[in-house]
Amino acid sequence: MKESATEELIINTAKNIFFLKGNYNATTQDIADAAGVNRALIHYYFRSREQLMEAVLREATSKMNERLFLIAQSKVEFKEKVSNLISLIIEGMLETPYLENFVVNEYIRLDITCTKNPHKDLIDNYLCGFLDEVKAEMEKGTIPKVQPLHFIINLLSMCAYPISMRPLIQHTFGLDDAFYQQFIQEQKNIVFNIIFRDNAAK
Amino acid sequence: MKESATEELIINTAKNIFFLKGNYNATTQDIADAAGVNRALIHYYFRSREQLMEAVLREATSKMNERLFLIAQSKVEFKEKVSNLISLIIEGMLETPYLENFVVNEYIRLDITCTKNPHKDLIDNYLCGFLDEVKAEMEKGTIPKVQPLHFIINLLSMCAYPISMRPLIQHTFGLDDAFYQQFIQEQKNIVFNIIFRDNAAK
Amino acid sequence: MKESATEELIINTAKNIFFLKGNYNATTQDIADAAGVNRALIHYYFRSREQLMEAVLREATSKMNERLFLIAQSKVEFKEKVSNLISLIIEGMLETPYLENFVVNEYIRLDITCTKNPHKDLIDNYLCGFLDEVKAEMEKGTIPKVQPLHFIINLLSMCAYPISMRPLIQHTFGLDDAFYQQFIQEQKNIVFNIIFRDNAAK
Amino acid sequence: MKESATEELIINTAKNIFFLKGNYNATTQDIADAAGVNRALIHYYFRSREQLMEAVLREATSKMNERLFLIAQSKVEFKEKVSNLISLIIEGMLETPYLENFVVNEYIRLDITCTKNPHKDLIDNYLCGFLDEVKAEMEKGTIPKVQPLHFIINLLSMCAYPISMRPLIQHTFGLDDAFYQQFIQEQKNIVFNIIFRDNAAK
DNA sequence: GATGAATGAGTGTTCATTCAT
DNA sequence: GATGAATGAACACTCATTCAT
Numbered sequence: 001m002k003e004s005a006t007e008e009l010i011i012n013t014a015k016n017i018f019f020l021k022g023n024y025n026a027t028t029q030d031i032a033d034a035a036g037v038n039r040a041l042i043h044y045y046f047r048s049r050e051q052l053m054e055a056v057l058r059e060a061t062s063k064m065n066e067r068l069f070l071i072a073q074s075k076v077e078f079k080e081k082v083s084n085l086i087s088l089i090i091e092g093m094l095e096t097p098y099l100e101n102f103v104v105n106e107y108i109r110l111d112i113t114c115t116k117n118p119h120k121d122l123i124d125n126y127l128c129g130f131l132d133e134v135k136a137e138m139e140k141g142t143i144p145k146v147q148p149l150h151f152i153i154n155l156l157s158m159c160a161y162p163i164s165m166r167p168l169i170q171h172t173f174g175l176d177d178a179f180y181q182q183f184i185q186e187q188k189n190i191v192f193n194i195i196f197r198d199n200a201a202k
Numbered sequence: 203m204k205e206s207a208t209e210e211l212i213i214n215t216a217k218n219i220f221f222l223k224g225n226y227n228a229t230t231q232d233i234a235d236a237a238g239v240n241r242a243l244i245h246y247y248f249r250s251r252e253q254l255m256e257a258v259l260r261e262a263t264s265k266m267n268e269r270l271f272l273i274a275q276s277k278v279e280f281k282e283k284v285s286n287l288i289s290l291i292i293e294g295m296l297e298t299p300y301l302e303n304f305v306v307n308e309y310i311r312l313d314i315t316c317t318k319n320p321h322k323d324l325i326d327n328y329l330c331g332f333l334d335e336v337k338a339e340m341e342k343g344t345i346p347k348v349q350p351l352h353f354i355i356n357l358l359s360m361c362a363y364p365i366s367m368r369p370l371i372q373h374t375f376g377l378d379d380a381f382y383q384q385f386i387q388e389q390k391n392i393v394f395n396i397i398f399r400d401n402a403a404k
Numbered sequence: 405m406k407e408s409a410t411e412e413l414i415i416n417t418a419k420n421i422f423f424l425k426g427n428y429n430a431t432t433q434d435i436a437d438a439a440g441v442n443r444a445l446i447h448y449y450f451r452s453r454e455q456l457m458e459a460v461l462r463e464a465t466s467k468m469n470e471r472l473f474l475i476a477q478s479k480v481e482f483k484e485k486v487s488n489l490i491s492l493i494i495e496g497m498l499e500t501p502y503l504e505n506f507v508v509n510e511y512i513r514l515d516i517t518c519t520k521n522p523h524k525d526l527i528d529n530y531l532c533g534f535l536d537e538v539k540a541e542m543e544k545g546t547i548p549k550v551q552p553l554h555f556i557i558n559l560l561s562m563c564a565y566p567i568s569m570r571p572l573i574q575h576t577f578g579l580d581d582a583f584y585q586q587f588i589q590e591q592k593n594i595v596f597n598i599i600f601r602d603n604a605a606k
Numbered sequence: 607m608k609e610s611a612t613e614e615l616i617i618n619t620a621k622n623i624f625f626l627k628g629n630y631n632a633t634t635q636d637i638a639d640a641a642g643v644n645r646a647l648i649h650y651y652f653r654s655r656e657q658l659m660e661a662v663l664r665e666a667t668s669k670m671n672e673r674l675f676l677i678a679q680s681k682v683e684f685k686e687k688v689s690n691l692i693s694l695i696i697e698g699m700l701e702t703p704y705l706e707n708f709v710v711n712e713y714i715r716l717d718i719t720c721t722k723n724p725h726k727d728l729i730d731n732y733l734c735g736f737l738d739e740v741k742a743e744m745e746k747g748t749i750p751k752v753q754p755l756h757f758i759i760n761l762l763s764m765c766a767y768p769i770s771m772r773p774l775i776q777h778t779f780g781l782d783d784a785f786y787q788q789f790i791q792e793q794k795n796i797v798f799n800i801i802f803r804d805n806a807a808k
Numbered sequence: 809g810a811t812g813a814a815t816g817a818g819t820g821t822t823c824a825t826t827c828a829t
Numbered sequence: 830g831a832t833g834a835a836t837g838a839a840c841a842c843t844c845a846t847t848c849a850t
Binding site: 006 | 813815816
């Protein structure tokens, strides 16, 4: 059974407001106005603001999982895989820059940080192959030997942080949009070089 | 003119709620309850919730500036300075993990991303010396040659992101508090080694 | 013109909810759900909730009128007539215990207490013969001489009140369903004996 | 700790609307308007409409218990006691005619008919002495021998029903207010005579 | 006849804010 | 300084109602 077009319109509008604009306090009226529909329709389709939030949160986590999924799946050489990964994360973050902040806020609000992630097994499965690859590369000396989780988190950090914290960074250092946009693009190569520095240096 | 003890109690309570607990939607009643004072007192001292938020935001930015200030000031050898810096950022973030997210949310809400930062000159001043040091080290080959801003942002990213996004990371990878606490401590050395890898490898 | 089966289903469901369950605040959705039809159908047949209420109210008053009608019509000896009447009222009330409360609520809501009852002439007609019978019995000394209206109201009171106020009485005196069901059945004879006590005493 | 005057104003207004006017669907706005206060004040004092309803319901049941209490307490001769009782019930009902209907509606709505009445022991205590008196009178032959509960319920029925169902009765029989007011006053003697008919006849 | 989609009006509730004390 | 009382504005939510199909 397909979702109604209006239902999709509402959730896409909500995602836009939350993930792209970062307005986490948007009211149902804000969302309805942005979608060009009556406010009561939101309750017609989602019963409550809370359930709309849940739906949005589900989409956020599945979107993030998809990004992680790409880590494990592609069948290319390691360095190219990492290169693709960096690009995918950065481009994904540029599309929905506040998605991660939104999820963190929701996790805090719902106090679910330490509850079991229902997709944990799936994620472990995704990651398993990639972690093995990472370990193999460490053995080969391509990248430094550390716990693979650190490798992944550092990769994510350097790709995601400059985008999630963009308003803070731009304002603190007084950087305009054009400059920062280019800065983020440059970041792709820089992150790659940091990861594979030894080789790059050779 | 010294602040009243009550005024300070209120703002400290607010900072605690916003920066430590990450509850950005706290009402004045929540804050008053947490501080053990009457709700009207908040308006007595701050006139409006908005002005309390501004005061909290000011303290947040000055706290962050202090962190950056430490970059420029200390008179120790570069590697030690970076090591101290990593520790200071991570320990500072552990004290107030949601401070950066709070500031980003506020900047979005107030739409001040691209407005002029009133402390810009001060920050530039702080940073100037440090950036020169960074450039000098690049010349010496201690660290790879990149635009110094990338160096700083990457340093910040690897220190801050694992803490700001802690709920997301812990939940996604199914990590418990004890493990993650240690993970963050390990991160200190790992970030250091990434930055000075060539030397570390030698 | 015959009513459609669906129309009848709706009004019977509504009567069930109002008269039997006593849920006077039932929404059109509640009624539609109970009837297993689409909510919009209620408006299709009755145009508005208000008009459905009117239809239900009409059925309530005509049902009550039928009960009163039985007073006047049957051609049996007076004591037997009263005995039948008591049974009919009590059994009727047991079928639709909250019918009278519903009507009272509606009369209050619509503020029609003192408006002219359109069936007044009909009722007078029904009652006329019975009132004459009552008066005749009073002359004969079978029952005490009072204004016949008191006689009728007291009869109704003792039959109806224990049923309309059932939840209140059961809860106040802590009586369970089985006990109270029997209590009401006993009430038939007791009311009869109160009315004809002199004879019963002889 | 005394209730605030405003809190009392609100609950008295609510009682007036529910018990005297019989408007069970009154909104918080209706109540606020009638009390001449801001709607939010109702929530300030009672937190929710539901809790206001609970407070009103508590007052209703305690008011009814007081009426029953009078049965057991006075130290006068039985016939006088019954006479006083009839007057008290009728006068009490005239003050708050829809109190009983309100309670029934609430009991239905809250589905508490068969739950344990928390005041059951108290009520039993009140009634015990009176029931003994009733039994003694039955032995003496003053009143017919029936289960004492029937005696009480019939007494209540004849006093209360004509008042609770007043709109229905007036409208059905086409009686105006003046007539009905007198009718209810007459009912006092008539109920007394029905109960003590044998003596009255002598 | 029947239904899903859509809406305006209203309802309970919350909240920041003000004010008298 | 400090507080309880009071309020207007806004919010999520419900509901009867309408309409296109």
